[in-house]
Amino acid sequence: MNKPLINKLAIIGVGLMGGSLAMILKEKGEVGEVIGIGRGVENLQRAQELGIIDRYTQSLKEGLADADVVVVAIPVASIVNVIERGQQYMKDGAIITDVGSVKGDIVKDVDMILDGRLSFIGGHPIAGTEKSGADAAFAELYNGSRCILTPSLFSDENALETIKKMWELTDARVVVMDVEAHDKILAAISHLPHIVAYALVNTVDGIKDFNESILKYSAGGFRDFTRIASSSPEMWRDICLMNKTALLDLIDAYVSELGNMRTMINEDDGQGLMENFERSKNARDSI
């Protein structure tokens, strides 16, 4: 039997993202042992029942001791803190990576605190569903999606190569770029849309001229369109604040685009609106 890519893998946070990754690596025989680390024992037990992890612990010390690769798959606001607390227990040469959907603040902070014995590769597989927890994990989650890696100046080349291979095993397309590029792309395709959806629902719900919320009149289109406004307020608060610079730029560009459309409507510029909507439809249909 071939040597697996990773001998011992520790997953901090065995949910949809971390659980699906572990599941794939185990299925492909590319990991020797998977140790789940987390706070909720029920979820960890369930992950073990499902065969996603081999064993689990609530202790960073115990779980990180022999790990060759550590995947931090927890909410963005806690990633740096957990790395700071956990790195003392890791062995020389261990590789740390994460799946957080912002990178700038995380990579900068980890670079400042990281023990020189260790490597850190910022990572962000762009995938997800509405569900969470080990029960939601499935082996096709990353199939066909993109996974962005953002090594910093201090990242080790071999470590980058290992993390790249790890994500390629999930059938994601791996792209390496700097943190600013990542944060700009994610502000555009994910963070701005959430702001846009939250603001839309609040605007519509804020109209109080009728006896009932006019959301009651909405049909399927509105419900689909605003589904992302049901996302976790806590998670999106953290993402917005951690990707502030890129997000503020995008909000400004977006408000300017809305302003152009407003002018066209106000001036009965049917030709302009038509061209504008067609450009949008073509771009959307090309996805």
Place this chain on the structure above:
Amino acid sequence: MNKPLINKLAIIGVGLMGGSLAMILKEKGEVGEVIGIGRGVENLQRAQELGIIDRYTQSLKEGLADADVVVVAIPVASIVNVIERGQQYMKDGAIITDVGSVKGDIVKDVDMILDGRLSFIGGHPIAGTEKSGADAAFAELYNGSRCILTPSLFSDENALETIKKMWELTDARVVVMDVEAHDKILAAISHLPHIVAYALVNTVDGIKDFNESILKYSAGGFRDFTRIASSSPEMWRDICLMNKTALLDLIDAYVSELGNMRTMINEDDGQGLMENFERSKNARDSI
């Protein structure tokens, strides 16, 4: 057998909306005969094959001659014109209604041109799918949705009662209101969301710092969220221009809401963002 609600029904435009309505009235035995009127013979033939209509014609004169109720189910920009050309062929006391998603401009214009022998009841069943044409019609389309009727000062009470009963047969919840209320509600739940989606796709697609469109990085959430940006540019140009007053007000309210969020992000106001996102999530979850 009971007398049906409508003896002869003419449907101008036998597509998703008009076709589904005719299908339900026939299934329930509440219409004596359904005449389909349209430009595309293929679609009319298909509607007849499917049993949605009893016969069809491309001639307004022929199709409207004996109709008791005429449902105009064509794009908003053509409704007034078709009523203007067709009313001379209608018999005394015939009732005209429409399914257009703007009402103010249509009701105002019809009131100005309408022959005193006839009644007009503005109508808008809030339902739809991505599909169009007679093939897309199905009897459950209006089930549980709202149908707004906007009678004008000149509308006959009995005519309103007939159109109300007609829509209640589709299991829609019928609500009667004035045109301004309708146009404000629709601007909020439908027209603004389309503007928001078109502007979002254009903003994201307009970022040219990378070798490829960053839309390529988008995952399922973005695709769902922007699906309505694939809607017909022509149709949405017409709707925007015909509901200009209400839509401009809503765009302004929306940009102001976005501005509040921008300020909170810029000032690291995590508490404010959290409350704002929670309000939105609660409203969305209540739909």
